[in-house]
Amino acid sequence: METRGSNEPVCSFCGGKQLGLVMDFGDVGLAGAFLKPEQFAAEPSFPMRLHFCAACYAVQVTDRIPSEIMFRNYFYFxxxxxxxxxxxxxxxxxxxxxxxxxxxxxxxxxxxxxxxxxxxxxxxxxxxxxxxxxxxxxxxxxxxxxxxxxxxxxxxxxxxxxxxxxxxxxxxxxxxxxxxxxxxxxxxxxxxxxxxxxxxxxxxxxxxxxxxxxxxxxxxxxxxxxxxxxxxxxxxxxxxxxxxxxxxxxxxxxxxxxxxxxxxxxxxxxxxxxxxxxxxxxxxxxGFDRYETFVEFSSAVAAHRARLIELLGELRAQGCRIAGYGASGRANSMIQYCGINHDHLECMIDDAPAKAGFYTPRSHFEIFPSSVLDCDNPPDYLLIFAWSFFDEIRKRNEKYLAKGGRMILPLPELSIFPRAVTASPDAALQQGQHGTSK
Structure with a gap:
């Protein structure tokens, strides 16, 4: 286990220094800090590391941002x-x-x-x-x-x-x-x-x-x-x-x-x-009281990132248009960790009116209301970052699906909805190379 020196972070819960590094995300923008184009040049980024405390078993991000910066003007309703x-x-x-x-x-x-x-x-x-x-x-x-x-x-x-x-x-x-x-x-x-x-x-x-x-x-x-x-x-x-x-x-x-x-x-x-x-x-x-459990988790996450980027690259190479759906903190975390950029997605879509017209941190995808899917030429695929609300999203976007639109679910298993019945860009998924289709 990597233990932290005297100048390194200590556990927020017990004050201990037995912190083992689980994941290092590098420098990232704040996941909830949506912004306008005039703010791009001065946009800050911050280091982010995940640690496990061997003394009290707490799993925690050790790089702290003042709460006043994160929560005084919030976009989650x-x-x-x-x-x-x-x-x-x-x-x-x-x-x-x-x-x-x-x-x-x-x-x-x-x-x-x-x-x-x-x-x-x-x-x-x-x-x-x-x-x-x-x-x-x-x-x-x-x-x-x-x-x-x-x-x-x-x-x-x-x-x-x-x-x-x-x-x-x-x-x-x-x-x-x-x-x-x-x-x-x-x-x-x-x-x-x-x-x-x-x-x-x-x-x-x-x-x-x-x-x-x-x-x-x-x-x-x-x-x-x-x-x-x-x-x-x-x-x-x-x-x-x-x-x-x-x-x-x-x-x-x-x-x-x-x-x-x-x-x-x-x-x-x-x-x-x-x-x-x-x-x-x-x-x-x-093994939630053992560091090795979380090292294994980190390795599995890195493998998932590789599969997701591979799938997006395959779809784009075949001319498919893809938009993200659900401009949440979770979306921004996945985007930044995986390195998803404008080569992979055109824009972001969100159901919260307060986010329309803003851009995602660091990746700078413009956020549009879900009404844009009612156009004559919607994206071929939606990458559902808000995958935990998939049932609600699917029902809300039945017209999009009825017109042939499809949805990529990144988690808990990488899959595409609805499942294809003939050869298609997601054939590799159905064959188990990227996960199990829904």
Whole structure:
């Protein structure tokens, strides 16, 4: 294992220096930093390396960008995605039934985005709802008097102010944000400060097991600093006298885990679910506490990159026009890692109106609304970077498919939809040289 010297990064969770390098992405643009042409010349780039900590088993990006740069003006609006709206409606119903007396409850969500989870909690009659998010342009869209919005980062100081004003919090929520926080120790202290003695801290993050199983290297970028296993979560929370008492795998974002945590003295602490114990044993058996596991992952990712670039090159050589679909952070991470450029793609397409007219970082693909697919001469192929929302994208673009358009799914297996019935540019895929066709 490569260990880090005194001038190298230390583990964000335990402060240890036993960091083994897993992947080095080189200098990349911020995955969520969409820009205009006049910004190209001054566009910054930053190193990005992924490490594994042998002391606490945390997998993390060690190159940090100030949160103010990444999140003050954000382009991700959760409510624009139907799959997410449905997911958070179900999530709200579950936690309300399981943990809350709505008429007397206080719920806080940090990283609340545009209120997609808080709104159904308001409909459930939760007395006090507090939404915290640093992205000014996103929280400005929350126009609901039932939600108290705080445009800031969730810090210990803010936690103390909230307790003074509203009392201890019964339920603290964090959805796909607990992996984004450079000062993860400070935020966890804020959780412990604000949480009621019998309160619950429920957070969803992309699950490390899915990243490994499905080669989801597109999830790795500066905004996503951490890639959680149960083992690493347990080690982290234990430092703050907290623990995981239940878990729930959820399919959103191509494989997330919902962790239910509490203070060790809580009424929930005495009843750890069998699912927690089973996953802990499974992760140890799979080597999530060993550096070698992640070296193997890195090698598999490099092989996938080679296959994807080969396929795009074959299609372009035969005169096919290709556009990307889904201008997300995941897309930009894959584009930059794989070296996808204008020789491979013509442009990007996205369903979020706020992104139209902007360009992707470093690669500088112009982003168009999905309505451009209604033209007489649409691209022959769409490279679906938002592959985790494929079912929704397929249904939304039935007219494009009916006209003969096709979609390339880069993950979890490189494939083309719909599957060809005769010889075609993707014949190699069907023969298993690039993966399994859908």
């Amino acid at each position: 959760s409510s624009s995605i139907g799959t997410l709206r449905d997911h958070f409606r179900d999530y709200a119903a579950e936690v309300t039934k399981r943990f809350l007396d709505p008429a007397n409850a206080t719920v806080l969500e940090f990283g609340c985005n545009d209120g997609v989870l808080l709104r159904p909690l308001a409909e459930a009659g939760v007395r006090t709802l507090i939404g915290i998010d640093p992205a000014s342009n996103v929280v400005a869209t929350i126009d609901d008097p039932r939600i108290k919005v705080i445009n800031d980062f969730f810090t210990e100081e803010l936690a103390r102010e909230i307790v003074v004003r509203h009392g201890k919090v019964d339920l603290i929520l964090a959805s796909n944000v607990y992996a984004h926080i450079p000062d993860i120790q400070g935020t966890t202290r804020a959780v412990a400060e604000a949480l009621h003695g019998d309160g619950v801290f429920a957070f969803e993050v992309h699950y490390l097991g899915k990243v490994i199983d499905e080669l989801q290297y597109d999830m790795i970028y500066h905004e996503h600093l951490y890639y959680y296993s149960l083992l690493s979560v347990m080690n982290h929370l234990a430092r703050y006298d907290m623990m995981v008492f239940d878990i729930k795998p959820v399919p959103i974002h191509a494989g997330s885990m919902r962790f239910y945590a509490c203070k060790k003295s809580s009424k929930h602490g005495g009843s750890v679910s069998p699912a927690v114990k089973a996953l802990e044993a499974k992760e140890r058996a799979r």
